[in-house]
Amino acid sequence: MRSFGVHYMTGIKSAENILVIQLRQVGDVLLTTPAIKVLRDHYPHSRISFLTETGPAALLCGNPHLDAIITRKRRNTFLEDLKLARELRKAKYDLVIDFFCNPRSAWMSFLTDAPQRIATYHSGRSWWYTHTPEIKNGTCYAVEDKLALLRAVGISGELTPPVLMVSEDATHYIDEFFRQEHLLEQQAGPVITIDPTSRRQAKRWIPERYVELADRLVERYQAAVIFIWGPEEHDMVTSLVQQGQYPHKLACPTDLVQLAALIQKSDLHIGNCSAPRHIAVAVGTPSLTIMGPTAAVNWTYPSPLHKAVQGKVSCLECHKTECKTHDCMKALTVQEVEKAVEQLLGIIDN
Structure with missing residues (x-):
């Protein structure tokens, strides 16, 4: 506390x-x-x-x-x-x-x-x-x-999730993307968004591990995995999607509100410590965040539906924006993240 x-x-x-x-x-x-x-x-x-x-x-x-x-x-x-x-x-x-x-x-x-x-x-x-x-x-x-x-200064109130209003236009735009990509048609498992990006190099988990994680989610949960991206990230994320053993989805181009609509329509959001994780909290989508140089407790909404995972290294929470060794991200394995996903999906299903 x-x-x-x-x-x-x-x-x-x-x-x-x-x-x-x-x-x-x-x-x-x-x-x-x-x-x-x-x-x-x-x-x-x-x-x-x-x-x-x-x-x-x-x-x-x-x-x-x-x-x-x-x-x-x-x-x-x-x-x-x-x-x-x-x-x-x-x-x-x-x-x-x-x-x-x-x-x-x-x-x-x-x-x-x-x-x-x-x-x-x-x-x-x-x-x-x-x-x-x-x-x-x-x-x-x-x-x-x-x-x-x-x-x-005498103004009291309770903690609530962030407030974000998703417009009808943004919702319709994402509905059309789901229709074109045949998402939710005979979809047996969850729809999961993955954010492998971050403005800060030190906050990025090893990108190829996101691909391996996505493959495991398909094999284990029959998940539909959507990789999201923002300005100047399209080519990098496209390359990751193409490395998968399964046909993962590349998100359509979105502005911030359309991105919120996409995350809102999904069952789970997984990614680095960046804006989409906070959007997930605001729109009511459970989230799992991979943390390294920043403190998980500072940026994770206190709810069983929002979790963070970290590698076990002594230099955690160093607050660096650039890191030559990237030890905290290298220490966190795909298996550990998959275990956290299992726990979170168990809570969601219940």
């Missing part, structure tokens, strides 16, 4: 116009949505806006707890961000919550001129805000960090 060292602060007043900031990665933005729900429950009649970047913003569309989504380009120039800050200032927010708290989001929060600006304490940045609770994080699901920040 996580032990939060929190300095509780007072002075948060009612808020009618709220801005939440979470930039950068898809997974981080999605993992902010439980905190948005808590805010909405606490402020049911307030206007809540979310500032994020253009890529992950797609996963916020249709979120019932948000009134507006504001986007910035990932590589905005200083002048572009200054223009955006002026627009934020015109909105006259009375509460800004910066879950990202990097130098740029800090000064943008300050320039909103909101009378209440909240972020976790960070040396050298806290003066940009009005409230900076000091939260000493332990080892638990990352969403709890965001909820701890809210609790520290």
Whole structure:
């Protein structure tokens, strides 16, 4: 159980116009949505806006707890961000919550001129805000960090899965893919998505082992295995699919919401520690994640339907993005992952 060292602060007043900031990665933005729900429950009649970047913003569309989504380009120039800050200032927010708290989001929060600006304490940045609770994080699901920040200023709520609304268009698009690939027609076993990719080299399990795992899943469970891919990953994943002893499926091209629809229609998601695992939690699909340099407990939703496996090495959870030896991934065998799949499918079947 996580032990939060929190300095509780007072002075948060009612808020009618709220801005939440979470930039950068898809997974981080999605993992902010439980905190948005808590805010909405606490402020049911307030206007809540979310500032994020253009890529992950797609996963916020249709979120019932948000009134507006504001986007910035990932590589905005200083002048572009200054223009955006002026627009934020015109909105006259009375509460800004910066879950990202990097130098740029800090000064943008300050320039909103909101009378209440909240972020976790960070040396050298806290003066940009009005409230900076000091939260000493332990080892638990990352969403709890965001909820701890809210609790520290008197906004309490329970942990829930991330919120992601899959559009009808995305569902129809994936239904058509399933029809064209003859999936679910006389399908005896589960439909399983596999994500062999990651932006970070250190987070990638040995790609060929995913192929061997897929073959075993076909042999043992008569599974239909779909390999998913994203921008600049098509050729690599296509090559993997072609190495299989069985005709595994290559996913159709998808945007983020269509990918969510694909994972939602599947029975199980398996992959590296990247955004699709968080999408699986949000759409209610059980997941198994292969972990190495990052802590499993920090990124795995606490439920029997979501598990993580790791190789047994001394350098686990080193937080490297690049690794020359890749010991943690080499140590994890296909047999160990298959055993974890067996346990998870047993829970699903029951």
